[in-house]
Amino acid sequence: MSTRHILLGLLSSGPSHGYDLKRRHDERFPQARPLAYGQVYTTLQRLVRDGLAKIEGTDSDGGPERTVYRATDDGERELARWASETAPPAPFVSNEIFAKVVVAILSGADPAAYLHDQRAAHMTRMRELTKVKTTPGADLATVLSADYALSHLDADLRWMSTTADRLATLTAEVTSR
Amino acid sequence: MTEDVKLAWLFTRGSDRREWWRFGLTAVGALCATGFAAAAAALASLGGVTYRIPYGDGLFDRPGERTGVILALFLLLLPTMGFLGQCARVGAVHRDRRMAGLRLAGASARRVRRIAALETGLACLAGSVLAALVVGAVVLSIGVPSALLWVAVAAVALLVPVAGALVSVVALRRVVASPLGEVRRERRPAGRRTALQGVVAVAGAIMLGILVVAYGGRIGVNGPVALFVAFLLIGLGAVWVSGSSARLLGGRLAGRTEDPAVLIAAERLRDDPWAAARTHAAVLLITVVATGYMGIRQAMMDDIFAPESSSPQDVDFYVTGLDLTAAAVGIGLLITLAAVAVGAAEGIAARRQGLAEQVAAGVPRHTLSRALLLETALPLAPAVGLAAVGGLAVGTFYATAMGGGGFVLPWTALPVPFAVYATCLLAAATAMPLLRRTARPSELRHA
Amino acid sequence: MSTANGPLLAARDLVKTHGRTDALRGASAELHAGEILAVTGPSGSGKSTLLHCMAGIVRPDGGSVHYEGLRIDTCPEDRLSALRRTDFGVVFQFGQLIPELTLTDNVALPLMLAGTSRREARARAGEWLDRFGVGDRGDARPGELSGGQAQRGALARALVTGPRVVFADEPTGALDSLSGERVMSELVSAVRSSGAAVLLITHDARVAAYADREIRLADGRAAAMEGAI
Structure with a gap:
């Protein structure tokens, strides 16, 4: 399961901040293991480092200040590549x-x-x-x-x-x- | 062809108990048919010559009376045919499935039909050979017959199995068309018109019968054959009436009844009205014949015992003739009742899983029994009524013509249709114990 | 009536022999009011025979079946027939619809047998068919329905009399998995709202998962009881 691609996918519908991404992930994929905040932020930092996402700005909206991210063109391409790639069917049988x-x-x-x-x-x-x-x-x-x-x-x-x-x-x- | 015969024989040997019933009953039916037809043929081969035949008080001696006997034998063929048709349905589900299996295995439709026809033909041959032997033995006990007689008997003994095989080809025309063995019935709109056509056919046939009785001799039409045709037409018309009235009645009752048993029976009639009609063909014919016979008998007895008529020997002669006819009608009735019982039993056997499920789901057995009886009773009533009117018309016409002065109603014929109707219901009721045995949960498992 | 906590339907030490094979060899099961109990096990383990015995369709050779204090296995056939009509509902693998009757008449039949007028029975049948989403097929005959539609009709027929126990023998056995799932969830939601108990025979774990509890049969005996009420 690639958390970075899933976050990238959630970003593709529009810029968003980490807390919002976590909430939308848990809503969209019920019954899946909930994402930890720490995991969301480290993954976002890696996406920025690899040029797949960038920081859009900050948004306070009356509360604490939050960093808003958006996907780059490279990020959109990478997402399209990943989404159309078939998942390897049971590569290792570990039972x-x-x-x-x-x-x-x-x-x-x-x-x-x-x-x-x-x-x-x-x-x-x-x-x-x-x-x-x-x-x-x-x-x-x-x-x-x-x-x-x-x-x-x-x-x-x-x-x-x-x-x-x-x-x-x-x-x-x-x-x- | 020899391969087909071998296959037919293999299937016959390997088939289950229910199918043996079909073979057995078919053979019995063929035996009766061949017996009647061969006897008629043997008598006909004697031609217009007077013989001394030591049976039936001299009834077979003269060509005139022989004609009457031949007619009676011909008429007996009708219920026998109905019986044979009914027998073809016994265990038909299994046979149809086997035929479909053959198609799936790659046999052509023609080949499958041929194999099925051979199966029926073999069963009929067994019966007809036996009947021919009996007829032959009786003939030899009387004297040395002409070659013509032997040819006639042999021809009949061969014709019956061939006819049986042909009929089974026709009956299977839809079954073998699909390798999956699906026969979907198309639902035709209710037929007020077909019922009317049936009534017209019956009326026409009655008129024809009366004309033949009245003028047949004068215009040189062969009496027995013409009467046979007239009765056949009456029977077909009555089947028509039975089928279309079954559909009409079914539709009417299904729409408004409050009784679950009536509802089930009515919907079954609407769904397949001709199933009942097929079973009832023989019943209707026998009603026509029996009602007509009673009328004629009453008129003749009045005539025979009238003070100014015949000597004591003549009285014996006529009474024996009438009694023999009565025996023939009785045999016909028995064959018919057997066909009704077979039909009712087959109706239950073919649906045994569905019936078992209904019982398991809490539908009481007596409701199902009543539905099954109603299925016989409802369409039979108007058809028997019509057939009785036909027979009564012939009888009344004859009695009135014989009586010379004024209109005579053969009242002894009046109870006949009621008696036939009642015995038919009894015959159908004999299948009810089968329902008790059949509607068991052990039938629930297999699809 | 049963005691407050006792089972609604209880089978004890059932023995049943079909010919020379033992279908049941001392099987016991309890069904409580309002619960869904799955009976699972390999084919030939006696699942259907257990259902038949508990529904009063078959008399066991040994053991007892009690329904609310009434002993079913020795009860006269007329009484059983009436019980199956009023208190029990049955669903089989291939439905148990009469092929010649319309779907509405099929569902109305149990009510008519109980003496309800035709009009009233058909109206209530229509409500149940609507509820299972086949209200528009009321005039069709079973042969004209898809497997899922026919099975919903069978559910409606089983539930229309307001039974206290529904017996379902492989109710989704003849359906594809999506139709099967739908039929099961409709059955569950219907009995949850009516409070009927269900004895559910299945070899499919996904169907068994709709139950509150499971009994596993092996060789004609209950091998294990699992799950909580």
């Missing part, structure tokens, strides 16, 4: 659940019990997400981001259930080497 299953087998613990508990945890999270998206008045952005997470959790669950069915074979394979 914490699988790692835990293998470790459980190696250490003589009960991988089936672990998978069962993991499944319960996944289902609990899926119920939470479903509740969020079926709350009356939920906007489409909320629904779509919840759906994204639900699809991934569902994929995990399917994988866990086929793995649970083949634990005996896996155990034999892992312990024989």
